[in-house]
Structures are given as C-alpha cells and as structure tokens.
Amino acid sequence: MITTPAVPLTASVYSLLAFFFQFLDSFGFIVLATVGLAIIFGMMGVINLAHGEFILIGVYGTALPYHAGVPLPAAMVVGVLVTTVFGVVIERTIVHRFYDRLLDSMVATWGLALIISQGLLIVFGSSLDSISTPLGNIGYGPFSSSIYSKIVLPLIALLVLGGLYLLFTRTNFGIKARATIEDPETARAMGIDTDRMYVATFAIGSALAGLTGALYAPALGSITPNRGSTFLVEAFVAVVVGGPSVIIGTLTASGVLGVFNAAGSILFGTFIGQMFLLMVAIVALRVLPSGISGYIDHWQQRRRADE
Amino acid sequence: MSDNGLAETASLDRIRGWLEGPNTYGNSLPFWGAFVVGVVALAAYPQLVGVYTTIQSARYFALAFLALSLCFIWGYAGILSFGQVAFFGVAAYAFGIIGLNFSSATGIMAGLVGAVVVGTAAAAIVGYFMFYGGVRDTYVTIMTLVIALVLNTFMAQTAGSEWAIGAAQLGGFNGMDIPSLTLGVGQTGFELERAALYYTLLGALVVTYLGLRVLVNSRFGLTMVAIREDEARTETFGYNVPFVKLVVFTVGGALAAVGGVFYGSWGNYIDPTVFGIAFAALPVVWVSVGGRESLLGAIGATVLIERMRTELSSGIGPIGSEWALVIVGGLLLGVILFMPAGVVPTVADKIETFRARRSEKGQSTPPTEEAVE
Numbered sequence: 001m002i003t004t005p006a007v008p009l010t011a012s013v014y015s016l017l018a019f020f021f022q023f024l025d026s027f028g029f030i031v032l033a034t035v036g037l038a039i040i041f042g043m044m045g046v047i048n049l050a051h052g053e054f055i056l057i058g059v060y061g062t063a064l065p066y067h068a069g070v071p072l073p074a075a076m077v078v079g080v081l082v083t084t085v086f087g088v089v090i091e092r093t094i095v096h097r098f099y100d101r102l103l104d105s106m107v108a109t110w111g112l113a114l115i116i117s118q119g120l121l122i123v124f125g126s127s128l129d130s131i132s133t134p135l136g137n138i139g140y141g142p143f144s145s146s147i148y149s150k151i152v153l154p155l156i157a158l159l160v161l162g163g164l165y166l167l168f169t170r171t172n173f174g175i176k177a178r179a180t181i182e183d184p185e186t187a188r189a190m191g192i193d194t195d196r197m198y199v200a201t202f203a204i205g206s207a208l209a210g211l212t213g214a215l216y217a218p219a220l221g222s223i224t225p226n227r228g229s230t231f232l233v234e235a236f237v238a239v240v241v242g243g244p245s246v247i248i249g250t251l252t253a254s255g256v257l258g259v260f261n262a263a264g265s266i267l268f269g270t271f272i273g274q275m276f277l278l279m280v281a282i283v284a285l286r287v288l289p290s291g292i293s294g295y296i297d298h299w300q301q302r303r304r305a306d307e
Numbered sequence: 308m309s310d311n312g313l314a315e316t317a318s319l320d321r322i323r324g325w326l327e328g329p330n331t332y333g334n335s336l337p338f339w340g341a342f343v344v345g346v347v348a349l350a351a352y353p354q355l356v357g358v359y360t361t362i363q364s365a366r367y368f369a370l371a372f373l374a375l376s377l378c379f380i381w382g383y384a385g386i387l388s389f390g391q392v393a394f395f396g397v398a399a400y401a402f403g404i405i406g407l408n409f410s411s412a413t414g415i416m417a418g419l420v421g422a423v424v425v426g427t428a429a430a431a432i433v434g435y436f437m438f439y440g441g442v443r444d445t446y447v448t449i450m451t452l453v454i455a456l457v458l459n460t461f462m463a464q465t466a467g468s469e470w471a472i473g474a475a476q477l478g479g480f481n482g483m484d485i486p487s488l489t490l491g492v493g494q495t496g497f498e499l500e501r502a503a504l505y506y507t508l509l510g511a512l513v514v515t516y517l518g519l520r521v522l523v524n525s526r527f528g529l530t531m532v533a534i535r536e537d538e539a540r541t542e543t544f545g546y547n548v549p550f551v552k553l554v555v556f557t558v559g560g561a562l563a564a565v566g567g568v569f570y571g572s573w574g575n576y577i578d579p580t581v582f583g584i585a586f587a588a589l590p591v592v593w594v595s596v597g598g599r600e601s602l603l604g605a606i607g608a609t610v611l612i613e614r615m616r617t618e619l620s621s622g623i624g625p626i627g628s629e630w631a632l633v634i635v636g637g638l639l640l641g642v643i644l645f646m647p648a649g650v651v652p653t654v655a656d657k658i659e660t661f662r663a664r665r666s667e668k669g670q671s672t673p674p675t676e677e678a679v680e
Contacts, residue, residue: 047445097644102445103387107595108643110389110588114636122629229584233456240449271464278457282436285450289441 014140019266021145026265026273027258028154032215033231034238034250035160036208041239042246043181043201045102046095049109051235052228053116054206058083058213060120063128063223072134072218079214080207087206091199099198113228120225131218149219156215157254160208165247167204177201237281243291252292256280326517328524330383330532332601332655349509353502361505362573363617367610368508369573372566374593374609375515375602380559382599383523385535386552390451391563391590393433393458396581398426398564399571400462400477403485406572408473415489423564430560431553438549438556443538452587459582482578485571499572508569512606515562519602522558531555585632592639598649608650612638 037051048054062079066072094112098105135147145151168174179187180197188194212231220227238257242249260280265273288295327334333342353361373395380386405418433454437447466479477483488499488507499507522528530551533541542548571577580586589612597608612635620628646653 047449094640094644101647103448104643104647106387106389106445106448107591108640110591111636111639111643114585114588114632115640118629118632118636122633229456232584233453236449237453240446240453271460274460275457278453278460281453282450282457285442285446286436286440289443289446 014143015266017140018143018145019262021143021150022266023258023262024154025145025150026261027254028149028157029216030234030238030254030257030261031157031161031250032153032208032212034235034242034254035157035164035246036205036212037235038239038242038246038250039164039208040202040205042244042249043177044099044198046098046105047102047109047239048095048205049106049232050090050113050116051109051209052230052232053113053120054083054087054209055213055216055231056117056120056225056228057086058210059217059220059223059227060124060128060213061210062214062217063131064124066131066217067129072131076211076214076217079217080210083210083213084203084207087209088199088203090206091202095202096195096198113232117225117228124225126224128223130220130222133218146219153215153219160211161247161251168246173200234277237277239291241281241284241288241291243288243294243297245293245297248296249291249293256292325521326524327520328528330523330528330600331520332598332651333603346509346513350506353505358501361502363614364610365501365505365508366570366573367613368505368512369566369569370589370593370613371512371606371609372515372569373563373590374597374605375519376559376562376566377590377594378597378599378602378605379519379523379562380555381594382601382605383528383535384531384552384555385538386556386559387448388451388556388559389448389587389591390433390453390455391559392581392587393451393455394426394430394560394563395567395570396455396458396462396577396579397429398422398567399485399577399581400483401425402568402571403483403577404472404475406486407475407484410486412489415486418486419488419568422568423561426564426567427557427561430563431557434553434556434560438552452584455582455587456584459579459584462579462582478578480579482576485575485577487575488569488572504573511565511569515565516602516606523602527551527554588639589635592635595649596638596642598651598653601649601651601655604649604651 033055036054037048040046040048040051058079060079061082062072062075065078066075070078090112094108095105098108133146133148135152137144138147138151166174168178176187176192177197177200179190180192180194184194187197217223234257238250238253241257242251242253257277257280260276261273263273264276284291290298323339333339352364373391376394377388377391380388380391399422402418402422405421406415408414409417433451436442437450442450462477463480465477466481468476470477470479475483488504490497490499497503523531530541530546533544533546534548534551538548567581570581593609593612594605596612597604597606599605615634616631619631619634642649648656
C-alpha cells in the first residue's frame with residue numbers, strides 16, 4: 001500500500017492499526033480458549049477433550065439467565081459458577097480415575113464431549129438467540145473494530161495470565177499446588193492434601209473455561225451446540241505449541257499464533273487465517289516437540305550446564 | 308490315505324501356527340469353528356434379508372477397515388491416533404478424483420490402487436514427521452486430530468469452481484460424487500453394487516483380518532507390542548523404534564485408505580464431514596468398545612454400533628436419532644471407566660479364568676464332565 005502514491009500515508013497507518021486490532025482479537029481469543037486447558041494439562045498432565053464443551057457450558061450458563069432477564073454481568077457470573085461446579089463434579093466422578101492413564105483420559109473426556117454437546121442440542125434445541133455485543137465500535141479511517149472483542153477481551157486475557165502468575169508463585173496455595181505436581185509423594189509426606197490440590201486445580205481450569213464461555217457469549221453471534229470445537233481446536237494448537245509451562249507457554253504460543261492468524265485473516269480472509277494457525281502448529285510440533293516453553297527450559301538447562 | 312490325512316493336519320497346524328499367538332484372542336479349534344460358521348452365516352445373510360439391509364451392512368464392513376486401522380496401531384503399538392479418518396478421507400477423495408477423470412473400468416481400477424497409494428503415502432509422510440521428530444504419546448494424538456481438522460477446514464471451502472482437478476469438482480460442503488467400484492478392463496466392467504459389493508467387502512475383510520492376525524503374531528508383531536509396553540527398553544535392545552512405528556503407522560494408513568475407497572464408492576459420495584471431529588471420534592469409540600487388542604472385537608463393535616446408529620436414525624427403537632451420539636459417547640465413557648480393555652478382551656479373560664478354575668476342579672472329578680463344555 002505504501003508503494004501506491006494515490007494512497008496517503010494515513011491509510012497504511014490505518015491498515016496497520018487494523019492488523020494490530022485483528023492481532024489483539026486473535027491473541028485474546030487464543031489465550032482465553034487455552035488457559036483452562038493449559039492449567040489442567042500443565043499441572044495434571046490430563047488433556048481434557050471436553051474443554052470446548054466446558055466453555056460451551058459457560059456460554060449457555062450465561063445466555064440462558066440473560067435471556068430470562070438477568071443483567072449481562074450477573075449472567076456471566078452465573079455462567080462461571082455453573083461451569084466450575086460442573087467441573088468439580090466431573091473431576092470427582094470421572095477424571096480422577098485417569099490420573100495415571102493419560103491416553104485413556106483423552107478418550108474418556110472425548111466421550112464426555114459427545115454427550116455434552118449432543119445433550120445441549122437435545123435440551124435447548126439447535127441454537128439460542130445471540131446476545132448483542134456490548135460497548136459498540138471504534139472507528140478509524142475506513143475501518144471500525146468492536147471495542148469489546150478487540151480491546152476489552154485481550155486486556156482481560158492479559159489480566160487472567162497475570163493473576164495466574166501471582167496465584168501460582170506468590171500464594172501458599174500456588175506453592176502447594178506446584179509441589180503436588182512436581183512430586184506428589186513428597187508433597188503428601190509434607191502434609192499436603194494432594195487430592196484436594198487436584199480438585200482445586202481442575203476447578204480453576206473449569207472456572208477459566210466458564211469465564212471464557214461467559215465472556216464470549218456476547219461475541220459469538222449465534223449460539224449453537226457445536227461451537228465447542230472452535231474453542232477446542234485453538235486451545236489444542238496453543239497448548240501443543242506452548243508446551244508444558246502454563247503461563248509462559250500460553251503467552252508465547254498465543255502471541256506467535258495470533259500474529260499468523262491475524263496476518264492470514266487480514267490478507268486472505270478468516271478461513272486462511274485458521275489454516276495458517278493449524279499449519280504453524282504442525283510445523284512447530286515437528287521442530288519443537290515439547291513446545292516453546294519446553295524449548296526454553298531445555299535451553300536454560302544447557303546454559304546452566306555450560307556455566 | 309492316512310498319509311494324506313497326516314499331511315493335511317500338518318499343514319493345517321502350520322497355518323494355525325501363523326494365525327495364532329500371544330497377541331490375539333481366539334487361539335483354539337472351537338474359535339476357528341465358530342469363525343467359519345460366522346463367515347458362512349454372513350455369506351448367507353443377504354439371502355435372508357432385504358436389499359436395504361444388505362447395502363447398509365456393506366457400509367459397516369467398509370467402516371470396519373477404519374476400525375482395524377486404529378486397532379492395529381493403538382492396540383498393538385500404543386500409538387493413539389485421532390486422525391485415522393484423515394487417511395480414510397484422503398483416499399476416498401483421491402479415488403473420486405481419479406475415477407471421475409478416467410471413467411473407464413481400467414480408470415476406476417487404477418483409481419483404487421492410486422487412492423490406496425495416496426492414503427498410504429500421506430500416512431507415511433505424517434508418520435515420518437512425527438516419529439523421527441520425537442513427537443510422542445498425547446502429542447501424537449493431538450497432532451493427528453489437528454491434521455484431520457486442517458483437512459476438514461480446507462475441504463469445506465473448496466466449493467468454488469476453481470477447486471477442480473480435471474473433471475472432478477471438489478465441491479466444498481456439498482461434497483463430491485464418487486464412481487462405483489468396477490472390475491474390468493477398458494469400457495467393459497462389472498460394477499460392484501448391492502450384494503456384489505457386500506460379498507467383495509466381506510471377502511476383503513476376512514482376508515485382511517487373517518492377514519493382520521499373521522502380522523501381529525509374527526516377529527514384527529512382537530516388536531510392536533514391545534514398543535507399546537516399554538519404548539525405552541525396546542530401543543536399548545537395539546530396535547529402531549522410530550522406523551518400526553513408521554511402518555506400523557503406514558500400514559494403519561493403508562488400512563484406513565482401503566476403507567475410505569470402499570466407503571466412498573459405497574455411497575458414491577464423499578464430503579468434508581469425514582474429517583470432522585464427530586466422525587473422527589467414531590473409530591475411537593468402536594475400537595475402545597470392542598477391545599483395542601482384539602481385531603475381531605473392533606470389527607464386531609463397528610458393525611453393532613453403526614447398526615444401532617442407522618436404526619436410531621431411521622426411527623427404529625424407542626428414542627429419536629438425536630440420542631445416537633449420546634449413547635455412543637456414553638458407551639465410550641462407560642467402557643473406559645469400567646472395562647478399560649474393551650468388551651472382547653474382558654470377556655475372553657473371564658472365560659479363561661472360568662476354564663482355569665474348572666480344570667482345577669476337573670482334576671478331582673471324572674474327565675467326562677469336561678466334555679459338556
């Protein structure tokens with residue numbers, strides 16, 4: 001665009017801005033879709049294939065009270081609570097049996113995912129009315145962007161990551177949880193109730209899934225029972241690219257994938273953006289089998305060994 | 308005469324020696340008797356039921372190849388792939404593309420071979436990337452699923468007329484037409500449809516099943532199981548683990564590809580939902596329910612579960628078709644929770660312990676009672 005003399009410089013600034021907002025949109029979406037899955041995978045090693053459906057429960061838990069007349073913020077709280085309670089019940093009844101059988105846990109949670117999405121279809125029909133996106137748009141030059149999904153949601157995503165960082169590094173609970181993950185035997189010997197730590201971690205992961213659902217309920221457009229897989233694919237890709245470390249992994253993976261997704265979306269349309277993201281994931285897995293954060297760990301260890 | 312009989316039993320024993328081993332269930336004469344009876348019954352089946360049921364059953368057989376492919380790689384080598392449908396679908400599309408461009412009988416025969424080659428090569432490439440790149444365990448599972456979903460997203464947007472390969476329009480969501488399987492040379496061929504397709508598929512399935520039994524009970528099969536049980540230790544013994552896994556994955560891809568060609572030509576149609584997450588779940592359900600270490604269990608579970616799904620969606624039974632996926636999901640969850648090995652291995656183990664207890668008792672009682680079994 002810069003090379004075309006007819007287009008003034010401001011236009012290219014505007015398209016850069018549009019790219020930036022598109023990036024923020026992708027980044028926020030990937031972080032929020034991933035973080036719940038990443039906590040459960042990073043801390044417990046369990047891949048929850050029903051994660052997309054957990055988010056969907058958050059969406060439904062928000063949309064149903066909202067349509068019944070509850071104001072949106074309160075409806076969002078309901079959505080988060082419903083998903084958290086659901087997560088704890090699932091952990092107690094199903095997931096806790098699979099802590100030493102990782103592949104089986106994927107298969108079992110996939111069965112769960114089928115039941116939830118089909119159950120939602122049977123109970124609530126093929127779609128719910130959409131919720132209009134709050135806060136309106138911001139216009140700049142020829143473009144305009146939704147304030148809610150391109151500014152508020154990415155900010156919340158960053159806040160969530162920051163909050164998790166504090167939770168897992170600065171609080172007593174976080175230290176106990178990390179001790180449990182590192183070495184459950186020793187943690188038990190030190191008097192930590194590891195069982196409770198697993199429940200709590202799973203509850204946090206579910207609450208974050210619920211939060212994502214609640215936040216995206218007004219940004220999704222039509223609410224249908226098959227929306228879960230949209231979230232799951234992005235979350236999968238980001239967890240794989242990010243690797244085992246929850247916060248660094250999620251942050252770096254969402255940054256990298258967000259750039260590719262936004263570039264693809266702006267240049268060739270949202271479909272190609274999605275394809276870009278998936279291709280990057282495949283290449284990344286081949287180059288960095290344990291993800292970006294795994295590579296960082298490895299690199300740090302080597303440097304320490306050199307010293 | 309008696310010499311002939313002896314030679315015959317000797318060669319039968321040798322065949323049984325190939326087919327039987329520690330890696331398969333059903334290593335007894337009664338099993339083979341029941342097997343033969345079962346195959347004969349399936350061969351007589353189209354004479355007893357209507358055309359519609361015959362056609363539907365042919366579809367179950369085509370899907371059983373997909374189940375065998377996952378059973379082989381997951382049950383025997385411990386590679387859990389959620390993306391076997393990728394090779395299945397790629398082969399179906401490839402068959403359609405070749406068949407539509409060369410519509411003679413020779414062209415379709417070439418399409419069959421070409422499609423299986425394409426599907427197998429796709430699996431080999433993916434396998435090479437994964438196993439030589441150090442991708443393992445859950446990451447393999449995720450990567451294979453992501454590949455299937457990439458194909459799903461990609462094929463779904465090929466609706467425009469620019470997405471055509473020769474005479475074949477890919478068709479996006481609307482899917483693509485696929486010719487029927489035809490045996491023959493030049494323009495004269497015999498179209499395999501209805502009962503003919505049923506018998507072809509039944510034959511192919513029996514041959515594939517027996518072939519896989521030989522393979523998993525061979526030295527190579529033992530290596531596969533060793534890798535499943537302890538990859539690091541197998542490597543220490545000097546086995547080339549990535550290579551073995553690559554071969555296993557490629558064979559699995561070939562099986563899926565064969566299934567895909569049969570499936571596509573069965574319905575004369577393929578669309579991107581074969582790469583979707585709901586269809587990708589089905590092989591995992593069949594194999595988990597039937598028993599991942601039992602080839603016959605996987606086939607049986609495929610036929611029964613798919614039959615249930617067909618019947619529910621055509622309104623037979625007390626509840627509507629929308630419950631089919633709930634039941635499938637519930638089956639999967641229930642089996643993994645309460646019968647982790649799957650139905651066939653669990654039942655086989657039960658029979659085994661029952662027999663052992665009986666023979667313990669049998670030593671104190673007269674042997675005539677044992678014959679009642």
